[in-house]
Structure formats: structure tokens, C-alpha cells
Amino acid sequence: MTDIRSGYRVPAPSAADRFDWPADFGQRFTVFVDTEEEFDWSQPVSRNARGTEAMRAMPATHARFADRGVPMTFLVDHPIVTCPHSVDILHRILEDGVSAIGTQLHPWVNPPFDEDNTQYNSFTGNLPTPLQEAKLDILHDAITRAFGRPPKIYRAGRYGIGPETMRLLAERGYAYDSSMRAGYSYAGECGPDFSAIGNDPFRTGPGGAIVEIPYTTVHIGRLRRGGAGLFDAVGRVPRARGAFSRLGLLSRVSLTPEDMPLAAALEAIRVAVGDGLGLLNFAFHSPSVAPGYTPYVRDAADLAAFHRWWDAALDLLDRLGVRPAGEADLLSAAGHPPVLAERSATP
Template sequence: MEARHSGRGYRPPAAAPGAIVRWPDTFGTRFTLFVDTEEEFDWGAAFSRDAGGTSHMSAMPDAHARFAAHGVPLTWLIDYPIATCPRAVEILRGLIGDGRSAIGTQLHPWVNPPFDEDLSAANSFAANLPGPLEAQKLATLTQAIAVAFGVRPPIYRAGRYGIGPNSFATLARLGYRADTSMRSGYDYSRDGGPDFSAIPNHAFRTGPAETIVELPLTTVFTGTLRRGGAMLHRRLGSVPRGRGAAARLGLLSRVALTPEDMPLDEALEAVRIAVGEGVRLLNFSFHSPSIQPGHTPYVRDAADLAAFWRWWDAVFALLGRLGVAPASLAEILDAACGAGPTSATAAGAGGL
């Protein structure tokens, strides 16, 4: 699958019909949960190489236990400050001992060596870096994770969803089997990032010889005008307060499957729509610092944290009623790759 653009302004096209993953009937309809496992930083400040706090990782065992009580495995997408923090590694090694949770990769270029680029908003999208530098950063991070956990990570997410046309060749060279950097229905081009307006919620094959499975983050448009989708949402963005008015009137809302800034009632409706429209794998996510109040704008205090957990309890209850079961990373890779061009075994994917 070829991109229309390269570098900044990357806009991957919709997947060709033959590239869409055909899930086995035995897979059913499933959901997965990826955690952007990263350092603590001020979301309103400029990018800094000095932001590297990982104190919130002490809250991960309790959080993991709450998800495990629902039978939900987690895939921890870890970046360089986490991968090189002995305490964080120790905690995560214990959590993936459940046999179903897994470790993947997330690249935050501003805190990931080598540091050969200027700090800027544009360069926070890894794909905007010169190709060799992006590749060096990703290789450095992959090796750090392999050393910390004893096995190479099989799945990648670009921080800030900053995937690009050069990224997939690097991922293939480093042995990655899947990517989850594309956020269906979102456009980051105004900030110098990619535009995923054409990306569906369905998993598809991409990269060199279609050897990488793309697992887009699920985004659902709700409301009476939801068929307008990303195009209508973009147009409303050019109207002062247009998106907010459309949402309040029940005309159009863009709902990502995350408790971070997504109201519960809208998320429940989005789940119903996604399942009703035949999305076979629903992709949920959140940022690890949200587990502890004060690190992200989504969980500022104890009340926000309580709401965070209520969100998950209600979503898991609905998924159970709809017959949508959780899937581990190993199960996803086995189902997606077993009969396709990426038919290598999933050894290590579930035991990371």
C-alpha cells in the first residue's frame, strides 16, 4: 500500500479490500486494551528532554489487578524512560507474568536517544525526523526493551500517532509484526502530524509485502449525521464552536474508545455502533500516568480517578452483554497472521 505523501502531511490511504484482515470465525468479536506506558510530563508545556518521571508506575499493580478481575489482559506499549527505569521494568515483569499481558513499544522521540534533532512540536512526530534518525531511535528503544525483558517486542505505536511512510520498513527490519499507531478518523496535520481521516476501524495489512498488521485505534462517529464521518467532522471544525454544537444537538460526535475525555454515555453508544457495524476487533487505550491523579489532564484528582474506573466498569459490562470478549496480543497475532503473509509463530508475544 503506497502513501500519497511522504514526511510531513503523511496521509495513508484507506486499505485495499484485499489487505483487510479476515478474522477466523472462531475469533468472534473481541476487544483489546493498549496502555501508552510513558513518562510523566506537563501536557501544557513545551517538549523537554528532562521529563522522565516514572513514579506513577507504583500504582500499576493495583490497576492491573482491577483489569484482571474483568479478565482483561493489557499490552503495555513502553517508551525509553520506562524501559530504562529499573523499578518500572521490575513492576512490568511481574505484571506480564499473568501469561496474557504483553509488552510492546512506544516511541517518544524527544526523550529517546540519539538526540540529534531540535526540540519542536513537528519533531515530536517521529516520522517527521530524517529517516535514518527515526530508525536509530526506534532501534535504540527496541534494544532497550529486549534487554529489559529478554525478548523483542512484536508491536509498535508511534508516540502522538506519528507514524510515516518510512516507519514500516524500519519496523519490518526490526522484526515487528504489528503496528497500532493509526487513529481512525483523526487528523493531526495542523500540528505537523499525519492525517488518518481515510483509515477504517478494521485491521489491515501494510508495510513491506504487507507483512505488518495495522490495528487502528477505534473511533466511532455517533449522532444522526454520523454517516458524514470524518469529512463532516473536519468541516464542522472550520465553523466556530461547530463541533461542540453538533455534539450537544446529537448530530455528530467523534468518539474514541478511551476514558480520557470521552463521556461514558457516548462511549457506550460507540461500542454498540461498532459492534453493530461488524467491527471484529475494538481497540481501547489510555495513558499510564492517568492511573495516578495529577499527571494528565484527564485524571486530575481522586474524583476523576473514580470516574475513570466507573467508565471501565460500565464499558466492560456492556461488552459482556454484547458477547465481546477480551483478546490478548498473542491471540490477536495468531488470528491475524495464521493464514496470511505474516504467518510466523507468535512465540514470545504472549509471554513478554
């Protein structure tokens, strides 16, 4: 029987919660990598899908970003941090001195496994709070042991936050969350609803301890000023969104090479920069760096297109004067001291 329960509807932040970047921050961009296992995207999530073979291709992709001086933040989950080869690859990548490790929690492959493996339970924020805590502690501690320092940036797998997420993160010393996908709703899949969330960062959690930097979503086209409200209204008419996009009226673009056409992404970057957005938040899934592991990179031609997308996006950001930001830049902007490694040991 299909579970039709809804997840968490995230309230809009108040004006008082707005987070302003320091005056000398300028306009910046981040590259967050959902660093995770391989699985069949067309099937329900499986506890047995823990392969990490695509990580072998990550050093070559990292080198392309490093050559441009662009830090990468790797949000690692349990199959990655418990794979010695993957941890070793990430240790070598971190030698660039600017890339960093954060946390991504996929509950279906993250012990303890005290819940049924259902669609509803694939969103961590839907689980009982003690189980959320237990899963987060196991992952957080494994990352700290593997990389010698506690992670400070979090993203929930499937963007699956709940009402207790920010408190749990604050109690474990996190500074940033990037689980909210601006303007998207996963309510139809039992997940959270971010319809009230825009691209601007804001403080959340107890005492505003966490800075939320939403995954950037930009509306482009002649009717883009209608924003999320118009996009949702158009979506209630069958096939209307496709027609609006083809006619150049309205499209919704996330800053990712995965299923986002290059021309639309470049226009989204221009719009976001022109609108004065302080931080453009880009992302992709780690298995996309090798052919055959995601629906976005099925073969060598797709991989070449993936790299062309990034080359064009980074070229445009450079021309527009938008500089990259790494973890150290983000922590400094939020008033946090830099995080120093204490010890380093493969789990």
C-alpha cells in the same frame, strides 16, 4: 518561529490490503496502554521530563483488569524501559500470563538526540530515516533485554509515523502497528493525517508484513452515517461541533476514558459492535492511573470516574459477547507463532 511543515498524509488502504480476522476470532477488544513518562501536557515536549512515579499505581489498575480476565498490552517507551522500578513492576504484571509488552517511541526522550527539540521533530516519522532507525533500535533492543523477548506490537508516540515506519518495523520483526488514529488528522501540528483511515484492520509495509489495527474512532448521533466527511465539514463552522454534539446529531468518540464521556463511549461501543467491527481497540496513558499526572485524572474524584468508565465499558462488552484479546490472540490471528522469552534482565 513556528514550524508549519506538514507531516505524512497516510493513503487509504486498498480493498486487497484488507485483513480479515479468522472465522473463530469473533468480535474482540484490546486494551493498549501508552506506558510512558510524566510530563506537563500544557507545555512543549521536554527531554528532561522522564519521571515514572505514576507507575507505582499500575499494579492496582492491572488487578482490576486481571480480575475480569482482560489482558493489557503495555506499549513502553525509553524512560519506562530504562527505569528499573518500572521494569520490575511490569515483570510482576506479566505474571498473569496474558498481558504483554510492546513498543512506543517518544523521540524527544529517546536517544540519540541528533535533532532539534521542535514540534515537527516530536513526530518520529518526520525525522531523517537513519535517525528513526537509530532511535528505534535503541528502544527495541532495550525492551528485548529488559523483558527477554522482542516486542511485536508498535505505536508511535503522538501517532507520529512516516512513509518509512512500516518498513522499519517489518525489518525488526514487528507483526502489528497501532499508530493510526482512525479519522484524525494532526497535520495542523506538523503530524500525520489519518483522514483516509477507517477502523478496519489492513496489511501494510513490505509484502503486507505488518497488520495495522487503527485506534478505534466511532461517530455517534442521528447523523452518524455522515461519518468523518460530515464531521470535518461541521468543524469548518465555529463551535458547530459542540452544538451538533449537544443536540445528539453527531459526535466523534475514541475508545478511551480520557476526555470521552461515559455515555458517549457506551453508545460508541454499541455502534461499533452493531456495525460488525471485528476488533475494538481501546487505549489510555499510563500516568492516568494516578491523580495529578495527566489532564484527564487531576484528582481522586477523576480517578474514581476513570475506574467507573472502565467498569461500565467492560460490563457492556461482556453483555454484548465481545471477548478480550491479548497479544497471543493477535499473533495467532495474523499467522505468527507465539513469542517466547529468551532471557530477562533489568537494563
